[in-house]
Structure formats: structure tokens, C-alpha cells
Amino acid sequence: MILDALSLAPGTTLEADLCIVGGGAAGLSLASALEDSGLSVLLLEAGGRKFDPRQQDGLQGSVAPGSSHSPPHMYRRRVLGGATAIWGGRCVPFDPIDLEARDWVERSGWPIGWDDLAAYYPAAQVHCEAGAYAYDVGTALPAGAPPTIEGFSDPDLIADRLERFSRPTDFGKSTFARLTAARQVRILLNAQALRLVTEGAAGQAGPVQRLEAASAPGRGLTVRARRYVLATGGLEVPRLLMASDESRRGGLGNESGALGRYYMCHAENTLGRLRLTPSNRPVALDFEVTEDGTYVRRKFGLSAAAQRREGLLNTIFRLHYPLIADPAHGSGVLSAMYLVKDAILPEYRRKLATIEIANRGRMVRDSRFWLSHMANVVKDSPGVLKFGQAWLRKRTFASRKLPFVVVRSRDGSYPLDVNAEQVPNADSRVTLTGERDAYGLPRLQVDWRLHRQDIDSLVRSMRVARDAFARSGTATLTFDDATIEDEVRASTPVGGHHIGTARMAESPRDGVVDAHCAVHGVPNLYVASAAVFPTSSHANPTLTIVALALRLADHLKACAAREAAPAPKAVPELT
Numbered sequence: 080m081i082l083d084a085l086s087l088a089p090g091t092t093l094e095a096d097l098c099i100v101g102g103g104a105a106g107l108s109l110a111s112a113l114e115d116s117g118l119s120v121l122l123l124e125a126g127g128r129k130f131d132p133r134q135q136d137g138l139q140g141s142v143a144p145g146s147s148h149s150p151p152h153m154y155r156r157r158v159l160g161g162a163t164a165i166w167g168g169r170c171v172p173f174d175p176i177d178l179e180a181r182d183w184v185e186r187s188g189w190p191i192g193w194d195d196l197a198a199y200y201p202a203a204q205v206h207c208e209a210g211a212y213a214y215d216v217g218t219a220l221p222a223g224a225p226p227t228i229e230g231f232s233d234p235d236l237i238a239d240r241l242e243r244f245s246r247p248t249d250f251g252k253s254t255f256a257r258l259t260a261a262r263q264v265r266i267l268l269n270a271q272a273l274r275l276v277t278e279g280a281a282g283q284a285g286p287v288q289r290l291e292a293a294s295a296p297g298r299g300l301t302v303r304a305r306r307y308v309l310a311t312g313g314l315e316v317p318r319l320l321m322a323s324d325e326s327r328r329g330g331l332g333n334e335s336g337a338l339g340r341y342y343m344c345h346a347e348n349t350l351g352r353l354r355l356t357p358s359n360r361p362v363a364l365d366f367e368v369t370e371d372g373t374y375v376r377r378k379f380g381l382s383a384a385a386q387r388r389e390g391l392l393n394t395i396f397r398l399h400y401p402l403i404a405d406p407a408h409g410s411g412v413l414s415a416m417y418l419v420k421d422a423i424l425p426e427y428r429r430k431l432a433t434i435e436i437a438n439r440g441r442m443v444r445d446s447r448f449w450l451s452h453m454a455n456v457v458k459d460s461p462g463v464l465k466f467g468q469a470w471l472r473k474r475t476f477a478s479r480k481l482p483f484v485v486v487r488s489r490d491g492s493y494p495l496d497v498n499a500e501q502v503p504n505a506d507s508r509v510t511l512t513g514e515r516d517a518y519g520l521p522r523l524q525v526d527w528r529l530h531r532q533d534i535d536s537l538v539r540s541m542r543v544a545r546d547a548f549a550r551s552g553t554a555t556l557t558f559d560d561a562t563i564e565d566e567v568r569a570s571t572p573v574g575g576h577h578i579g580t581a582r583m584a585e586s587p588r589d590g591v592v593d594a595h596c597a598v599h600g601v602p603n604l605y606v607a608s609a610a611v612f613p614t615s616s617h618a619n620p621t622l623t624i625v626a627l628a629l630r631l632a633d634h635l636k637a638c639a640a641r642e643a644a645p646a647p648k649a650v651p652e653l654t
């Protein structure tokens with residue numbers, strides 16, 4: 080059932096077994112998984128069914144001086160479906176090593192094992208509409224699929240790994256019909272959670288007694304539930320916990336001081352140049368389609384053995400298309416894309432701008448620059464036309480969309496697109512500011528940082544990759560040893576990956592939630608979000624967010640079943 084909070088009288092109190100706050104990938108997967116559980120579920124979503132710019136003000140915040148993070152409202156959406164309304168759909172599971180305690184990564188080690196997480200990936204694939212849980216060439220592609228680079232094989236660099244792509248599924252749309260029909264699930268739109276009020280005396284949080292929310296500034300409502308789940312995304316989870324600080328200074332679950340700290344996004348960069356030898360060596364560069372109709376793309380990953388031996392963070396490399404802004408690539412398609420770049424999503428425009436800035440010295444935007452781009456388009460006009468038609472067919476009109484354009488390099492050379500894990504760093508954090516939004520909630524400040532170890536690991540990972548390609552004799556990776564550290568230092572955070580701000584840890588001394596994602600010290604409050612990841616892997620977070628949400632659904636069902644079970648009969652004492 081879908082309800083609009085604006086239709087409720089101010090001061091209304093709603094009751095449920097479970098209150099989920101946030102209708103993004105996490106909240107909607109959780110609600111869907113609990114549909115037939117017998118629990119009455121009430122999901123509060125601050126946005127409406129459709130994107131409304133007037134509802135986005137609460138996402139505004141600031142960025143700490145010196146941090147290269149994007150403004151906090153970018154890469155987020157206040158709408159049913161959350162950021163999946165605009166996500167890229169790239170699905171990647173974590174690797175087993177990501178959950179291990181690694182002695183070279185301080186604060187690594189999840190309180191759950193790989194099997195606990197992996198058991199939920201197949202179901203998460205279904206929610207993400209990303210096809211089978213098969214992430215390597217051998218299991219995902221038909222027999223006879225070509226190798227990633229013909230002849231390449233190396234123990235340090237795994238070349239047969241894939242990333243899969245969701246439609247991309249907007250969870251607000253994909254779950255709408257089903258949840259509208261669900262008898263036990265109520266979705267309350269335009270309902271913004273403001274504060275959790277706990278039962279405990281000052282200094283001892285205790286269970287949540289009620290949630291205060293509002294449909295508009297001054298139009299309050301209250302929710303009373305047996306249990307609550309915060310599924311508000313990796314930035315809003317700490318914001319709400321920090322703002323609910325009546326019973327515990329610094330916010331709920333913050334005994335360790337970890338709340339809002341250890342903020343990770345993945346370091347993103349385009350580095351070096353890989354030249355195939357010879358330049359026409361066959362390479363599987365473009366998207367391929369699996370038997371179940373899912374787009375997949377190859378990538379290179381540092382092997383677990385190389386990470387252990389060299390003390391590296393988990394990192395992946397993809398063959399990138401030539402620098403789109405540089406007309407020297409000679410591609411009419413890339414030039415056409417560059418000339419219409421104002422038509423693409425602002426988020427991707429920003430990424431493009433970052434790459435351009437990094438290469439500023441190489442290009443002068445004079446009339447020759449623009450004429451060269453236009454000449455590329457004219458010379459390649461049949462190719463551009465064919466591309467335009469294919470784009471309309473595969474992207475605009477298709478329900479499963481081609482993720483993006485991959486253009487083969489004319490000279491067999493490709494920059495590497497790099498995504499790297501970051502170490503959990505207490506100084507990389509989000510905090511509340513003195514400024515408040517229209518609902519009176521303190522606004523956020525984001526201070527995302529690259530740690531010295533992030534930089535060092537990425538520089539050394541590039542060297543490991545260079546050695547691996549050199550050993551194989553199939554390609555040469557070049558970069559300037561004198562400048563690579565500076566280039567790596569200019570890495571930016573991947574937008575939309577908001578990780579680690581309410582980390583999972585066995586003990587309240589080390590984190591915010593326990594292994595079941597229950598907030599330490601607040602037994603009926605849970606978190607479903609990348610906020611709970613203790614470490615970030617290189618992997619895009621959504622598949623794992625959904626897997627953990629489904630795991631939480633099973634835990635909540637088990638709790639309810641235990642509570643509903645008749646109390647064991649007392650055994651009469653023998654006298």
C-alpha cells in the first residue's frame with residue numbers, strides 16, 4: 080500500500096512491527112523481502128514517487144576545505160528509489176579477501192565471514208536485475224569466449240573477472256507495483272524522519288521508543304514500532320544517528336566515536352597507458368552479453384596473493400577509452416559526444432571535467448581544437464550516424480540499456496581506469512554543522528580524504544600491474560615514475576559510494592553496529608546501508624548493500640519467529 084504523508088493530519092501516530100526509514104536500494108529490498116513475513120512494515124520515504132527538485136534541499140551541505148569530495152547533494156536523490164533513480168547499474172561482489180583481517184590494513188576484518196555475505200549475493204542479483212551470480216569469463220560467458228587480452232596470464236593480475244550491469248534498475252519503479260499490492264507493507268511517501276527518541280536515561284541509549292518525522296516543515300508525525308531500520312544512505316545514516324543525541328552525546332551508537340568517521344568512497348583515477356604488443360593483439364574491450372541477456376565487461380584485478388605479498392589495497396583496472404576531450408583520438412563518435420557533453424548528466428560531466436583538468440597541459444582550447452573535433456565528426460559521419468542509431472536502439476529505447484560507449488583505440492593503446500579500495504581512516508569523516516535545513520535537521524559537512532596509505536598502495540599497484548604486463552609480453556604499461564605519485568594524489572572519490580560511516584564491529588568500542596547490523600546499545604535499531612561496511616573493497620557498493628539488507632530481513636524474521644514461539648513449558652522440579 081502506498082500512502083502520502085501529506086494526506087495525514089499533523090500529529091498523526093502510526094504503528095507497525097517494523098519501521099524502515101528510506102526507500103532506496105536497501106530499504107525497498109528489505110521491504111520486499113519482508114512482504115510475506117507476517118510483520119507489518121511501514122517504510123518512510125522523504126521523497127515522492129517522482130523526482131521533485133523542491134524536495135532536495137535537505138541533501139545540501141558543505142565540503143571541508145581541501146577535500147575533493149563533490150557537494151553532498153550530488154550523487155543523491157530524495158525520491159522513491161533513492162540514488163538508483165540515476166545509478167550506473169554496475170554490479171560487483173566483494174572478494175573473500177575484503178572481509179579478512181589483513182595485518183597491513185588497520186581496522187580491517189568484518190565480524191561476519193565471507194560465506195555469511197556470499198549466501199545472499201544470488202538473491203541480491205535478482206533484486207538488482209543483474210542476471211546470474213557469475214562473475215568470471217568461464218562461468219558467465221559461453222564456451223569459446225575470447226580471453227581478455229590474447230596470451231595474457233599472470234598470477235598477480237587476474238584478467239578473467241567481469242562486472243555485470245543492472246538494467247539499470249530503478250528500485251522505486253521495479254518494486255512499486257508489488258509493494259502497492261502488498262497487504263502488510265505500507266510505503267509512506269513525503270515522510271522525512273527527523274529524530275529517534277530512545278527509552279534510556281541520559282548516557283544510556285536503550286531501545287528506540289518512537290521516531291519523530293514530518294511530512295513538511297511544521298507537520299509532524301510519530302511512528303511507534305517494535306523495531307526500526309535506517310536505510311537512508313551512507314551520509315544520511317550518520318546524520319540521523321548524530322542528530323538523535325538526546326540520550327547519548329555525539330549520537331546513537333557512538334560509544335566508540337566511530338560514528339561518521341572512516342568515510343570511504345573508492346579512489347578513482349585514469350592512469351598510465353597500456354599499449355598492446357603488437358598493437359592489433361586481440362582484446363575483449365567492449366560489452367558482451369551473457370546467455371541471460373546481461374551486459375558484462377572485463378576488468379583486471381590484483382590477485383589476493385599479490386595483495387598479501389605486497390601489502391596492497393584491493394584495486395581494479397579497466398581499459399579506458401581514449402581521452403575524449405583530445406581530438407587527436409580521431410574518433411567521430413567521441414568528438415560528437417564531447418561536443419554535446421552539456422547534454423549528459425551533471426555527475427558524469429563532472430567526471431569528464433576532472434579528467435580534462437588532469438590533462439590541461441596537453442590541450443589548448445583554441446579554434447583549432449574545436450575545428451579538429453568537428454572535422455572528426457564530419458570525416459566519420461557514417462560512423463557517427465550508425466552510432467546514433469545504435470544508441471537510440473540500445474540505450475534510449477531498450478529496457479536493458481547499454482551501459483556506456485566503449486571505443487576501440489586506433490593505435491592499440493588505452494589509459495587505465497582505476498578504482499581502488501581506501502583504508503578506514505578516522506580523519507575522513509562526516510560531521511553535523513550549525514546550519515539547519517527547513518525541517519530543523521543540522522546539515523552535513525563532508526571531509527573525505529585520501530590517506531597516505533591509499534596513495535602509496537595505488538602507486539605500488541600500478542607498478543605491480545606494469546610488471547605483470549611486461550612479464551606476459553602482451554602489452555606494455557607506461558607511466559612516469561617521477562610524477563605518478565602526484566597523479567595518484569589527484570584521485571577523486573567515486574561519486575555515490577558512501578561507505579563506512581556507521582561501521583560494523585563486534586564490540587561497541589570499535590564500531591557503530593554489530594554483526595547483525597543492530598546499533599550497539601540500541602537493541603531495536605538496525606542499519607541497512609554501505610555505512611556499515613568496515614572496509615570498502617574496490618567493488619561498487621549496491622549489490623553488497625542489497626545482500627546485507629536481505630540478510631537483515633532473515634534476521635528480523637528469525638527474531639519475530641522467536642518472539643511468536645510459545646514459551647517453553649517449565650519442567651516440574653523433582654522433589
Ligand SMILES: Cc1cc2nc3c(=O)[nH]c(=O)nc-3n(C[C@H](O)[C@H](O)[C@H](O)COP(=O)(O)OP(=O)(O)OC[C@H]3O[C@@H](n4cnc5c(N)ncnc54)[C@H](O)[C@@H]3O)c2cc1C
Nearest residue numbers: 101103104105125157161162167168169272312575619621
Ligand atoms: C550517478 C550515480 C551512479 C552510480 N553508479 C553505481 C553503480 O554503477 N554501481 C553501484 O553499485 N552503485 C552506484 N551508485 C551508488 C548507488 O546508487 C548507491 O549505492 C545506492 O543507491 C545506495 O542505496 P541506499 O538504499 O543505501 O541509499 P539511497 O539510494 O541514497 O536511498 C536512501 C533513501 O532514503 C531516503 N531518505 C534519506 N533520508 C531520509 C529521512 N531522513 N527520512 C526518510 N527518508 C530518507 C532518500 O530519499 C532515499 O530515497 C551510483 C550513484 C550515482 C548517484
